[in-house]
Each structure stands twice: as C-alpha cells, then as structure tokens.
Ligand SMILES: Nc1ncnc2c1ncn2[C@@H]1O[C@H](COP(=O)(O)OP(=O)(O)OP(=O)(O)O)[C@@H](O)[C@H]1O
C-alpha cells in the first residue's frame with residue numbers, strides 16, 4: 001500500500017499534475033496580492049468569493065461554469081494538440097471567431113435546414129476554423145514561415161473580417177452585436193436545463209449551458225485517441241519531435257504539418273460554434289476591435305493542462321470556475337476592470353509560472369553547454 | 385604516493401531500471417593517456433559525465449590533485465581544467481565553425497569581437513594538429529567528421545589540461561585517427577592528462593598507457609597496456625573470447641538489385657558538382673563498399689539513393705524498377721533499408737520510446753496497425769524480439785526513451801530495425817560505428833549472413849579494417865566521382881589509401 005503510494009508520487013503523471021496545481025496556487029496568491037492593493041478591506045472576502053467560484057451561483061452557477069468551460073476546452077485542445085505536434089498555434093483567436101461567425105450566419109439564415117440546422121452550423125464553424133489555420137500551415141510547411149507570425153496576422157484579419165461581415169449580414173444594431181440564432185440552430189440542452197437551474201418560486205433562472213459541453217468532452221476524447229492510439233497520431237508526434245527522422249521514415253512531413261494546423265484550427269473553430277449557438281440568453285459576438293479572449297485563454301488552458309487532452313478538460317473547468325467567481329466579485333466594491341485584471345492575473349500567472357518552470361527545466365538540460373560557455377568566458381577574460 | 389591528477393573513488397550512479405556505475409574507482413596519473421573500455425551501455429559515458437559535472441553521483445568521491453572536490457556542473461569542471469568532447473556533439477548548428485570554437489571565449493575590444501585574432505589562433509591550431517576545418521562554414525553544412533574536428537579544436541582552444549575524449553575516433557578517417565593519436569601523445573608529453581573512451585583496441589594499444597575496463601557498470605580492473613594484448617582486453621570486457629578476425633565464405637552474387645546510372649548532384653548554389661556522373665551497381669548476395677575520405681560525396685550519394693535529397697541527373701533502379709522520383713515511403717516499401725550516417729538527426733526520434741523507434745519504418749504496415757489504429761501488442765512483441773536478437777541494452781527495455789540510451793545501443797536499435805525490414809537492398813552507412821568489439825563481431829556476421837541470404841548491401845565505411853575485410857568489392861569515391869573499383873582480396877591498404885587520397889585513379893565503368 002505504502003509502496004503503491006510512493007510509486008504514485010514518483011510517477012511522471014503525478015509530478016506534472018503537481019506542477020500544475022502549484023502553478024494555480026501561485027496564481028491565486030498573486031491574485032490575492034492584487035485584491036489587497038485594490039481594496040484591502042474586502043480582499044479576504046473577495047478571495048473567498050473567487051475560490052467559491054461557480055458554486056456561489058447555485059445550480060445555475062455550476063451550469064455556467066460548464067458553459068464557459070466549453071469554448072476554452074476547444075481552444076485549449078487546439079493549442080495543446082498543435083503543441084504535441086511541434087507547432088505553436090497562437091492563431092486560435094482568429095480561428096475561433098471565424099468559426100463563430102460561420103456558425104451564427106448559418107444559425108440565423110439557413111432556417112430551411114430545420115432540425116439539423118445546429119449540426120450544419122457546427123460543421124460550418126469547424127470547417128471555417130480549419131480553413132483559417134490552413135494558410136499558416138501551408139506557409140510553415142512549404143515556405144518555412146514561422147506559424148506564430150502567420151497566425152497572428154490571421155488573427156487580426158479574422159477579427160476585422162468578422163466584424164465587417166456581422167455588420168453586413170447578421171447585425172443587431174441595437175446592441176452592436178450579432179443577432180440571435182434560430183431556435184433550430186441552438187444546440188440542444190440534453191436535459192441540462194432541468195439540472196442547472198435555480199428555482200425561485202415561479203421563476204426559473206436557467207443556465208445557458210447546453211449539449212455543447214458534451215461535444216467538447218467528446219472532442220477531447222477523440223483528440224486523446226487520435227494522438228495516442230492511431231497511426232496518424234504517431235506521425236504527427238514524430239514530425240513534432242524530429243522532422244528529419246520523420247522524413248527518413250517516409251512520413252510526408254509537409255502534409256503532416258499542414259494537417260496538424262488544420263485540425264488545430266478546426267478545434268478552435270468548433271469552439272466558436274459551441275459558444276455562440278446558445279439562444280437569446282447566451283453569448284453574442286460584440287462588434288469590437290478586440291481579439292477573442294477564448295482564443296488566448298486556450299493557451300493558458302493548454303499550458304495548465306500540460307497539453308494533455310484530459311488535463312485540458314480539467315484546466316478549462318478550473319479557469320471557467322475562477323472566471324465566474326471573479327464575476328461575482330461585483331457584489332463587493334470592486335470595479336469591473338479590476339475584476340478582469342484579477343482573473344487575468346490568476347490565469348496568466350499560473351500559466352506563466354509553468355512556462356518559467358519549463359524554461360528552467362530546459363535550461364537545466366542545456367546547462368552543461370551554457371556553463372561550459374560561461375566558464376570559458378571567464379577564462380577568456382584572463383587571457384586578455 | 386602516486387601522482388594522480390584526478391581520482392574517482394567508489395562512484396555509483398543509478399538511473400531508472402539500471403545501475404550505470406557501480407562502485408567504480410578510476411585514478412588518472414598526470415601526463416598519462418588512460419583508456420576506458422567497456423561494452424555498449426557499460427557506463428563509460430556516464431562515468432565521464434560525472435567527472436564533467438553533468439551527473440551527480442549517488443555516492444563516491446572525486447579528488448583533484450589529492451583534494452576532494454565537488455563538481456556540480458560543467459562550470460566547476462572547466463574551472464578545474466577539465467574539458468570534454470562528447471560522444472554526440474554539442475555544436476550550435478546555425479553558427480559557423482569559428483563562432484562555435486570561440487563561443488564564450490570571445491576576446492573583445494571596446495565591446496567589439498576581435499574575430500581576427502581568434503581566427504588566427506584557430507587556424508594555427510588546426511594547422512598544428514592537422515584538424516582540417518572550414519572556419520566560415522555553418523555547422524549544419526559540414527560533415528559529421530568535420531564537426532568532430534571542431535569539437536576537438538574547441539577543447540584545444542580552451543587550454544584544458546584534463547581532456548576527456550568520448551569516442552572521438554568513431555567518426556574520423558584512418559589518417560585522421562593516426563593524426564589524433566599523434567596529437568594525444570604530444571599533449572600527454574606536455575603534461576596534459578587524457579581520458580580516452582574508444583571501442584577500438586588498436587587505438588588503445590597504440591596510445592594508451594593504462595586501460596580501465598568496465599563491464600555492466602562494474603570496474604573489472606585497470607591494466608598496463610604494455611603488459612596486455614588485444615585478445616586479453618576484449619576477453620576482459622566481454623567476458624568471453626572474441627573473434628577479432630572476420631571469417632567469410634565466397635560470395636555468390638546474383639542479379640542486380642540496385643543500379644545507379646549517370647547520377648549527378650550540384651550543390652545549393654549550383655557552383656560545384658557534389659556528385660559527378662556516378663555509375664555503379666550492387667548485386668544480390670554481395671557487399672559493395674563505398675570507400676573514401678569523409679566529405680567526398682558519399683553522404684550525398686546515400687541521401688540521394690534514400691530519397692532524402694533530390695538529384696539533378698541520372699537514374700536509380702531498385703530491382704529494375706525506376707525509383708529516381710519515388711518518395712521516401714515508396715522506396716522504403718519497395719525494399720530499401722537504410723542505416724543512416726547521423727543516428728540522432730535521421731535515424732531516431734529521440735523522444736520516442738525504443739519500441740516506437742523500432743517500428744519507425746513499418747508502423748504503417750498491416751502488421752502494426754489496423755484501420756489506422758496502432759497495434760500496441762504487436763509493437764511491443766516486435767520490440768522484445770529485436771531487443772533480444774540484437775542485445776539492445778537499456779534501463780527499461782522496450783519502454784525506454786531512446787534519448788537515455790547509450791550511443792552504441794541506439795546504433796544497435798537502428799541496425800535491428802533496418803535489417804529486420806527484410807529489404808532487398810541495405811544502405812549501411814558506418815553500421816558498426818560506436819559498437820563494442822563483441823557487437824561489431826555480431827553485426828558483421830549478421831551482414832555476411834544477409835549477403836549469403838541474397839541481400840544486396842551497399843556499405844559506407846571509414847574504417848580501413850572494415851573496408852578491407854567485409855565487402856566483396858570496393859568502389860573508391862573521390863571528389864564526387866567513383867575513381868576506382870578494387871578487389872579487397874588483392875588490394876593493399878596503402879594502395880587503397882592512394883586512391884582515396886586522389887593521387888591514383890583508374891577508369892571505371894559502372
Ligand atoms: N540520462 C539517462 N537516463 C536513464 N538511463 C541512462 C541515462 N544515461 C545513461 N543511461 C543508461 O545507463 C547505461 C550506461 O550508459 P552509458 O551511456 O554510460 O554507456 P556507455 O558505456 O557510454 O555505452 P556506449 O559504448 O554505447 O556509448 C545505459 O544502459 C543507459 O541506458
């Protein structure tokens with residue numbers, strides 16, 4: 001029994017989970033610091049609210065956590081998947097928003113589809129996200145343009161294009177946002193509206209959560225299987241780890257790079273569809289010149305989840321939980337801007353501390369080289 | 385009291401699943417050349433890494449000049465005057481040769497690099513020791529052989545006085561090895577102390593004063609080289625007598641398996657022909673050796689045959705089938721196996737496990753996947769079979785990450801994989817590089833077996849002994865051309881050397 005425990009503690013999976021958890025603790029501590037600075041009197045109470053997260057909102061609150069987790073599971077998967085294959089897809093905001101727009105467009109306009117409208121809308125979102133990632137993928141594979149640069153450009157192109165298209169096609173000018181999608185385009189609730197609801201007398205305060213959450217979970221499972229159990233996953237990871245050896249093995253590494261980017265983009269695009277096909281109470285695209293935060297949060301999610309699909313589901317849930325907790329801070333005397341900062345600080349600080357840890361590990365591996373250089377440098381000085 | 389510069393006393397180092405060093409004691413005298421001998425995976429590199437501060441021993445003590453020292457990192461090692469040339473080089477690939485050598489010891493004046501002075505010094509060193517390098521070439525563009533020379537120059541440039549060479553000769557040509565031996569003798573005479581890992585007993589007999597033998601992590605003993613023989617050394621390290629002479633039967637070549645006609649390749653800026661009208665063939669049931677000094681086009685030719693580099697003119701036929709434009713996958717699947725020159729760049733995915741690497745060429749075949757899903761049972765069974773057959777040693781068997789394996793065992797894994805594909809044609813580039821004598825014996829016997837079973841083998845070797853003993857025909861390549869076809873039974877090594885150096889040639893037709 002004891003031996004089992006020791007081997008569990010020694011196992012790499014446990015160690016990496018611990019590193020994520022300690023990163024989260026660090027993030028929370030830092031968040032608390034900001035709370036102290038901005039409103040010392042209510043800082044402790046504020047931290048309590050954040051920690052209570054979604055739970056302070058009752059059953060509906062938990063539903064909202066799932067709703068908010070859904071899109072960032074998808075963008076987290078997008079980033080994590082690409083990373084496993086050696087690519088840094090920082091283009092998730094663009095892919096996400098393009099997917100979202102296509103989903104909304106189909107959801108508003110193609111009512112003739114009837115009951116399958118939501119499915120087609122989600123498919124459209126997936127395809128759009130994939131296409132948006134295709135360009136950086138091709139540039140990377142065939143012209144050796146770094147995917148980070150290409151996908152950042154695609155982010156801005158995507159955002160401005162979508163803003164323009166919304167205004168032309170599915171614009172609710174009263175609220176400066178996209179229109180409500182048709183009822184047949186809403187993702188079915190699968191009974192979740194019965195569970196995640198706060199009943200106050202006759203009033204039903206229902207969560208916006210819907211079957212999209214299950215779709216995101218399914219996507220995580222599919223990606224897990226794809227990466228770990230299939231021939232294609234073997235190729236993808238091999239290309240990420242060693243391009244030359246992959247070529248030697250007969251893998252078409254250019255095609256693999258393109259496909260990897262496309263799949264990553266499809267995940268992010270689907271995430272856009274899952275968030276926005278959610279009825280009048282759900283989210284709408286606001287026509288503002290800001291990149292979709294769900295896209296960037298995908299990076300934090302992937303980092304905290306250590307790029308593991310299952311880990312990503314949990315880290316997305318955590319971030320959604322904290323985000324919601326942060327929103328409840330409005331009950332205290334915190335300004336909304338400060339709340340946003342606090343949430344962002346917790347998320348990014350946690351993610352960052354992981355990055356720092358990884359950098360340290362990386363440096364340690366190379367320390368022999370660096371140390372040799374340093375030692376030699378002091379020696380060189382003596383020679384002067 | 386003996387005058388020891390470095391003493392490593394009762395060093396023990398464990399890795400998951402394996403005790404790489406088990407109570408090893410090694411004492412280095414001032415000014416001696418001390419060889420370290422042992423089978424692949426015996427723990428030689430680990431022991432040297434402990435001395436260089438890359439690993440901390442679990443127990444044991446290190447003394448420098450009689451005083452106990454702590455070597456926490458290579459920084460400390462360097463401060464103690466300990467330098468190391470690694471088995472796998474540590475060069476910055478997008479830097480030039482010169483930049484790599486002076487990296488970290490740049491002299492500056494007013495914040496500007498004084499590269500001229502550095503260049504002069506590097507050129508002088510390279511001249512003095514006969515280490516031919518192109519100072520302005522990028523590391524990524526030069527051959528493995530030249531990279532090795534850069535590594536050695538780096539150490540000489542830093543004036544270290546305890547020099548660790550981890551298999552420095554594995555990639556050098558015979559001439560270069562002779563020169564290196566000279567250098568090492570010279571350095572020792574100047575009072576530098578050298579630790580020298582090699583698998584080549586001749587080299588130990590030629591330069592070393594003493595030799596410490598390791599076997600599976602344990603120290604078997606230290607012997608004076610002048611009182612021992614090659615046979616004795618190999619028996620000590622393997623634990624059984626080893627056949628140092630290769631016995632082989634007559635070859636019975638059959639039909640042509642690989643044919644190359646008029647193959648030419650230009651360099652990137654199309655100024656120079658790297659390969660110039662190459663014609664030759666390899667028949668089933670024979671071993672043909674492509675002999676030449678490193679950098680004369682043999683790497684490019686193999687890359688061209690394997691489909692890893694496009695050619696400009698010519699035709700390549702595999703069992704009569706034109707594969708000139710075929711993809712790498714197509715070539716692999718139609719019967720071309722390839723033991724590559726650079727095992728880390730091309731041959732292995734270092735972050736994959738041993739079992740994953742053992743199916744690198746065949747994961748896509750029905751034997752290892754069904755409907756796109758990998759068959760992990762089959763992959764594991766395949767690995768276990770090959771590990772057993774080729775004696776691939778590692779800490780955690782099939783599940784070991786290849787990065788953590790010893791160099792020789794990585795090589796054995798590649799050989800196992802490539803030989804096992806059952807391909808008609810095998811391109812074997814320095815197949816026995818980095819292997820211990822026992823393993824070399826096994827691999828060479830295996831190659832002869834394959835030949836007798838009717839496979840066609842194109843061997844590239846820099847090892848003169850191997851060139852003279854293994855093949856049935858020798859093709860000499862010089863400056864991108866095949867300048868002679870020789871019979872190993874009749875040619876002398878001096879004559880072969882003349883052809884390889886380009887001072888003699890004959891008209892050959894393919
Ligand atoms: N970083 C590591 N992690 C885990 N195991 C390791 C590590 N480094 C070495 N080993 C294991 O320790 C053993 C000794 O390895 P080492 O590299 O010292 O062998 P070696 O004597 O240099 O062999 P070779 O002649 O093949 O280079 C091997 O079985 C290897 O798998």
Ligand SMILES: [Mg+2]
Pocket residue numbers: 428429430471550790791792
């Ligand atoms: Mg070694």
